[in-house]
Amino acid sequence: MFRSELKSALNRGSSALPALQFSLLVLVLFVLGLPLGGQIAALLPVVLWVGLLLSVILYLNRALQDEHEDGFVAQLLLSSKPTWVLLVQQLIGRWIGFMLPYTAVVACLLFGMGCSAVEALGLLLGLWIGSLAVFALGSVGAALTVCVRQASLLLPVLLLPLYVPTLIFACHYSYAVLNHEGIMNLWFFLLCADTVFCCTISPYFMGAALKVSQW
DSSP: OHHHHHHHHHHOHHHHHHHHHHHHHHHHHHHHHSOSSHHHHHHHHHHHHHHHHHHHHHHHHHHHHHHHHHTHHHHHHHOSSOHHHHHHHHHHHHHHHHHHHHHHHHHHHHHHTTOOHHHHHHHHHHHHHHHHHHHHHHHHHHHHTTTSTTHHHHHHHHHTTTTHHHHHHHHHHHHHHHTTOOSSSHHHHHHHHHHHHHHHHHHHHHHHHHHHHTO
C-alpha cells in the first residue's frame, strides 16, 4: 500500500503540479515584492507555511476526489485489513511523494534568497515535520468533503482553524532558526508533539469520514 501510494503520488502530476505551481508562485511573488534584507527574514516563515497549507489543501482535495471517482476509496473500506493501517500507509506515501519535489523547489529559493546552509536545513526540517501534521489534518477534511462539489472552496474554511496550532509552532520554530537559536529548540519539540498528535488521531477520523461519504 505504501509503495503503491508513493509511486502514485510521484506519477500523479495532474494533482500535485497545480499545487506546486501555486506554492512556487506565492514564494516568487513574495521574493520579488520585497527588497533583500530584514523584511524578507521577518515574513519568510509565514509565507512558507501559508503557501504550504494552501498547496496541500489543493493537492489533497484533487487526489482524494480522483481516488473516489476511480472506486479506490470503496475498495479500501472493503479491505480485510484494518482501515486505519491502510490510511496511515496512504498518508505517509502521499506525504513523501508531495514533499520531495516541494522541498527541492523551496531549497533552491532559500539559497537564492541568501539563506545559509544551517538556516536552510532548519527551515526544511521544520517543513518536513510540520507538513506531516498538515497532511494528516488535511486528509480528514478532504475525506469529509470528498462528495461535495467545489470542495476546494469549502476545505480552507474547515481546515484553517485546525491548522492554527501547527502554524504557530512552525512559524516560531522558523523564526528561532533564522535568529540562530539552534535547530533543536523548544519550538522544535512542540512542533514534533503536534505532528505526533495529529498523525495519531487523523486515521480514525478519516476512516469515519470516508464511511459517511459512502452512504
